[in-house]
Amino acid sequence: KQEVTQIPAALSVPEGENLVLNCSFTDSAIYNLQWFRQDPGKGLTSLLLIQSSQREQTSGRLNASLDKSSGRSTLYIAASQPGDSATYLCAVRPLGYSTLTFGKGTMLLVSP
Amino acid sequence: ETGVTQSPTHLIKTRGQQVTLRCSSQSGHNTVSWYQQALGQGPQFIFQYYREEENGRGNFPPRFSGLQFPNYSSELNVNALELDDSALYLCASSFGTGQIDYTFGSGTRLTVV
Numbered sequence: 001k002q003e004v005t006q007i008p009a010a011l012s013v014p015e016g017e018n019l020v021l022n023c024s025f026t027d028s029a030i031y032n033l034q035w036f037r038q039d040p041g042k043g044l045t046s047l048l049l050i051q052s053s054q055r056e057q058t059s060g061r062l063n064a065s066l067d068k069s070s071g072r073s074t075l076y077i078a079a080s081q082p083g084d085s086a087t088y089l090c091a092v093r094p095l096g097y098s099t100l101t102f103g104k105g106t107m108l109l110v111s112p
Numbered sequence: 113e114t115g116v117t118q119s120p121t122h123l124i125k126t127r128g129q130q131v132t133l134r135c136s137s138q139s140g141h142n143t144v145s146w147y148q149q150a151l152g153q154g155p156q157f158i159f160q161y162y163r164e165e166e167n168g169r170g171n172f173p174p175r176f177s178g179l180q181f182p183n184y185s186s187e188l189n190v191n192a193l194e195l196d197d198s199a200l201y202l203c204a205s206s207f208g209t210g211q212i213d214y215t216f217g218s219g220t221r222l223t224v225v
Contacts, residue, residue: 004154034213043118043202043218044155089154098209099145099168102154 002027002094006103013080014111021075021106023090028068031093035064035075038087038105047088048075080110116205116217124223125193133188133220135203143167143209144186146178147202149219155202161186162209190222198224 003026013019023033032051036044048057048064050073056065063076077084087107091100117136125131137144143162147155157170161180175191184205190197200221204214 036216041200041219041221043116044204044216046213046215049213091154097168098143098162099157099160099170100147100155100214101157102147104152104154 002030002092002101004090004092004101004103006088006090006106008106009104010107010109012109012111015080015082017080017110018076018078019080019108021077021088021090021108023073023075023103025071025073025092025101027094028071029095030068031095033064033066033073034091034093034100035062035073036089036091038089040087044089077108080108082110082112084108085110116203116215118201118203118217118220120220121218122221122223124225127193127195127224129193130189130191131193131222133190133201133203133222135186135188135205135217137184137186137203137205138215141205141207141215142184143206144180144184145204145206145214146186146188147204148172149200149202150196151199158188160209167209193224195224198222 007022035047050066061078087105089105091102145160146158149155159169164180180186200219203217
């Protein structure tokens with residue numbers, strides 16, 4: 001059974017810092033890995049989708065990497081801003097399935 | 113192009129009652145997946161509908177049921193509500209069941225008292 005773990009569970013940083021969020025998964029047989037952002041009580045916004053054959057994806061200040069063989073992904077946020085404060089969720093799509101398995105998320109607070 | 117719309121946004125029900133949640137998929141999408149997100153947890157897969165047929169189900173009891181309509185909108189029905197059913201229910205739509213990107217709705221917050 002695929003399990004997804006995110007570390008740390010919570011993170012508080014001052015504005016302007018670069019930071020890394022970690023995601024690990026137990027089964028490397030995946031189609032893709034996706035990072036989402038969730039504001040309190042709201043739905044999910046897709047940030048980056050990495051196919052299993054890719055190593056990384058970039059969008060603006062965000063960069064996500066994937067090491068499928070070791071079951072790890074990182075989300076790098078450059079020059080953090082208070083507006084980045086949210087919960088960040090990592091999800092994998094296991095091979096043979098069309099659904100997502102999520103981690104519990106990392107709650108990020110960026111203070112001015 | 114409209115996104116995924118869920119209704120209602122909030123709902124309070126009494127234990128033992130039944131509830132129906134609704135989801136309108138994004139234009140052009142024919143697959144709808146439902147997830148339950150308890151407080152402080154990641155979303156858990158409930159089931160998926162592809163072209164009006166159930167296409168996979170997570171570890172949820174039969175009192176969780178669903179439908180998909182010809183316009184690809186969907187309903188999630190929960191019977192005999194329990195306190196632990198209190199959660200944010202998320203709907204996601206996509207085109208097909210291949211390697212795809214999901215679009216999530218804003219969710220329905222269900223509170224069971």
